[in-house]
Amino acid sequence: AKTRGLRFGSCVSWSQSGADRASFANPAYAALLERDCGVLVAENEFKWQALRPDAKTFDVERFADMIDYAEAKGMAMRGHTLFWHKTERFPRWLLDHDFGADPKKEATRLLTQHIKTVGKLYAGRIASFDVVNETVDDQTGALRESNVSKAMGGTEAMLDLAFHTARAAAPDAELVYNDYMSWEPGQGPFRSGVLKMLEAFRKRGVPCDTLGLQSHIWVGNEPTARLVGRQESDWRAFLDEVVGMGYRLAITEFDVNDAALPADIATRDRAIADYSKAYLDICLSYTQLKDVLAWGMCDKYTWLNGFSPRKDKAPMRATPYDAAFKPKPLYTAIRQAL
Numbered sequence: 355a356k357t358r359g360l361r362f363g364s365c366v367s368w369s370q371s372g373a374d375r376a377s378f379a380n381p382a383y384a385a386l387l388e389r390d391c392g393v394l395v396a397e398n399e400f401k402w403q404a405l406r407p408d409a410k411t412f413d414v415e416r417f418a419d420m421i422d423y424a425e426a427k428g429m430a431m432r433g434h435t436l437f438w439h440k441t442e443r444f445p446r447w448l449l450d451h452d453f454g455a456d457p458k459k460e461a462t463r464l465l466t467q468h469i470k471t472v473g474k475l476y477a478g479r480i481a482s483f484d485v486v487n488e489t490v491d492d493q494t495g496a497l498r499e500s501n502v503s504k505a506m507g508g509t510e511a512m513l514d515l516a517f518h519t520a521r522a523a524a525p526d527a528e529l530v531y532n533d534y535m536s537w538e539p540g541q542g543p544f545r546s547g548v549l550k551m552l553e554a555f556r557k558r559g560v561p562c563d564t565l566g567l568q569s570h571i572w573v574g575n576e577p578t579a580r581l582v583g584r585q586e587s588d589w590r591a592f593l594d595e596v597v598g599m600g601y602r603l604a605i606t607e608f609d610v611n612d613a614a615l616p617a618d619i620a621t622r623d624r625a626i627a628d629y630s631k632a633y634l635d636i637c638l639s640y641t642q643l644k645d646v647l648a649w650g651m652c653d654k655y656t657w658l659n660g661f662s663p664r665k666d667k668a669p670m671r672a673t674p675y676d677a678a679f680k681p682k683p684l685y686t687a688i689r690q691a692l
């Protein structure tokens with residue numbers, strides 16, 4: 355990746371559901387992160403859920419450990435995310451927050467305080483922030499609303515404030531809008547909604563540099579060769595429009611859901627590797643894309659086992675390394691794509 359001017363990386367997590375205190379504190383896991391990654395991102399520890407136990411307090415202890423670790427090992431750190439605008443992901447206190455007699459003022463204060471505090475704290479150390487995460491409805495393409503955006507007087511006002519505040523707090527950082535885009539079919543209205551939002555950013559002068567393509571892809575039983583043509587042209591048309599507006603691209607959360615595949619591991623691994631290689635090749639044909647981050651390096655820790663378990667309860671083969679830290683065909687596919 356480095357020789358091509360690209361950067362490969364992964365998320366890391368503090369606490370997993372298993373017995374490990376932290377994935378990066380497991381020496382076997384740390385070894386492969388340090389071998390393969392030029393950039394890390396906290397899986398959960400930079401979100402409001404983690405940093406904001408309540409409306410007044412900031413608790414950066416766990417994240418601080420992670421960024422110290424990354425820097426000690428010569429790895430960069432991404433910031434995910436300054437605002438995850440999806441109410442299911444709000445901390446309880448934010449859902450219940452009393453915006454008082456002047457809701458716009460209170461919402462502006464709350465959002466500004468968070469982004470300014472965290473942005474300034476890590477300006478110069480975090481070179482790329484997901485400023486807003488997942489604010490386009492994947493079914494309709496409309497902007498999602500929340501008690502915060504309603505108090506602000508609309509989601510556009512919330513987006514403007516978030517990006518301008520981030521730019522002021524960390525002027526040299528790349529500012530990203532991140533959402534769960536990928537080349538999967540059925541994303542027509544979703545993609546149109548994202549394009550409309552990105553276009554409106556340009557008209558309003560919103561300082562957003564990059565579209566983050568989460569890339570949680572899922573592989574079905576149809577051979578990749580048959581899918582490529584079908585899924586490729588729509589995906590390219592979308593990416594062409596995004597880069598045509600002057601945005602850069604980043605793959606921010608790559609992993610592969612194999613819930614639809616049969617149990618046999620060799621078959622699954624082959625299908626996952628082929629499908630991933632095809633997807634990454636298309637994305638990497640865009641010179642505007644420099645960062646490829648996996649959402650976890652090892653099947654032992656993948657969130658997908660909890661989020662969408664396979665019917666046979668077998669662990670997902672979603673990441674480059676198996677649960678025993680051995681590289682799989684997906685690892686080779688990623689290497690080849692890079």
Ligand code: XIL
Pocket residue numbers: 397398487534568607657
């Ligand atoms: C996920 C984490 O992996 C889980 O541990 C957590 O319970 C929920 O969030 N899109 C995102 C990421 O932007 O923050 C999500 O991470 C996965 C989907």
